Amino acid sequence: MVMQIKKVNVPDERGKFGPYGGQFVPETLMPALDELIQAYDEAIHDPEFMAEFDTLLRTYVGRPSPLSHAKRLSQQLGGAQIYLKREDLNHSGAHKINNALGQALLAQRMGKTRIVAETGAGQHGVGTATACALLGLECVVYMGTVDIARQQPNVYRMKLLGAEVRPVSSGSQTLKDAINEAIRDWVTNVETTHYLLGSVLGPHPYPMMVRDFQSVIGVEAREQVLAECGRLPDMIIACVGGGSNAMGIFHAFRDDESVQFVGVEAGGEGIENGRHAARFADMNVARIGVLHGTKSYVMQTPDGQIMETHSISAGLDYPSVGPEHALFRDNERAGYTYATDEEALAAFQTLCRTEGIIPALESSHAVAETIKQAPKMRPDQIIIVNLSGRGDKDLNTVMSALDL
């Protein structure tokens, strides 16, 4: 069956999720956003487009990704049954490929020949480079020099896939600055170029479109858990940088009120010392603001300057968060917490040894929260963890952090 895009009442026509979202971009980009909104709407109502997307997800990405019962981890924690949604098994190693393929197909349909993208951990860059190689599109990926150093294997992958990786040495030299440069490129080359934004961030329609393209994760997980367990899960846990893997798995369950959503931000070296990226945990520095075209919670100085963040995982190292997550936090549809670098590293090792799965450091944050939650729950309860990516890219970081 071809995937359907679930209709919900957010965002509104102007891209607002309650008070969040919107289109805070230079005028040059406004016509491009209008064009994108229209093209996206036409595409998802075109059965041919959706069938092509669906075929690629099945025959190229390898979907559906399995829902694995983590038996040994569940037993060891002695509480809820833990199921892992295995986005790490996707072609190119993470959930990012779902959205990259969807947008690349859309760009092709719009007659764009060139793609620009930003990347933090490199997973979105690899996903985009992969989709562009598959569809024959020119691909330029902006990446902060700090991230290039800590995610070398993904830099090599992107280059092998034919993408040009442009180092960004301004500001904090991480994801935030890569997005600045990608937007500057887009503004310059907007006639020929599609900006393939990798998370539920940025101006409308990106937060909606990326959510929708990622919603395949939750659609599958819902079917799988009903088929295997005969009931809905009690809790879904996912890490939140921009928040695309979390929104991707939450979306299909949003009307299932009994299912509790937990988003896990990067606690870095701890909230007290300020070196973290836990926007919802630190309201001293995270206030409602505008960054990269959208209104949401933003870590900023009292003067409104965007703060540098810290996380051991490049993919969570970002000072703002998707506008729909901000809405979910306000209306309490989801709860948000954080895991520190240390907790993520410990969870990383636990999952390696109990389940034989090497998770991405980003996903390890979700595992860390699972390790806290599961023991408080009964053995007949169910947690689904979105294992958003695999950890091959993180081996150097982990080896040096653990002194191995």
Added chain:
Amino acid sequence: MSEIRYGRDHITAAFQNARQSQTAALMPYFTLGYPDRQTSLDIITAIAPYSDLLELGVPFSDPLADGPTIQRSTQIALENGTTTAVCLEMVRELRQRGVTVPIMLMGYYNPVLAYGEAGYVSAALAAGADGFIIPDLPPEEAGELEVLVNEAGMALIYFLAPTSNESRIQLVTQWARGFIYLVSVTGVTGARQAIQTDLSAFVQRVRQATDIPLAVGFGIGTPRQAAQIGQLADGVIVGSALINAADSPQAAADFTRSLREALRDV
């Protein structure tokens, strides 16, 4: 000299004066706090006599509509402690020094939100600013700020770009006060070798929709380019090239005067 009332009438008068002198209005951009507070004030004071209006940059950490020159200048200004509050003090000081031309505060939206929209508008008016240029705030998102700016008698400036279609032109001309900022090229700020050839057609398209002054910016680097643009539009904005030329207040004044003379000689 009678006391000046700051705000959109002051802006309109500046364009009218230029038109009466049969020249386009010259609006140099300079970053407040670059390279340091004192030098910045000296440079702006030195260029003011050759300027019809001034666009003064309030630094932001993530200036996504700006090219390398303005990025670097705002970064240095931030490192010098140039907060939004400091920028407003600097405007006040410029007025005390006798700078009378309209001052447009150019800055991104997040620092405005952080300051508080109402507080920012009233503090800017009290300091002697006339209007605001906010590159990441299209009319759709300007709602509350537009109301506040209007009530203060000031102007919130909107942009149009070569990519703007008829419906964008309709929307922006409907909201525009003071002048419309026309972006000469699709891209970020920064001096360029050549000016887009279809700029004339773009200016014409907007001109047909409105009588409000049209000022063209982005990529204008030389007196010759300024003169070319001055024949098409009511105002010429020069930023990155001025920053590159501003090794000293005297050098900045010389460069601005060369722009002024080129506009007049047309």
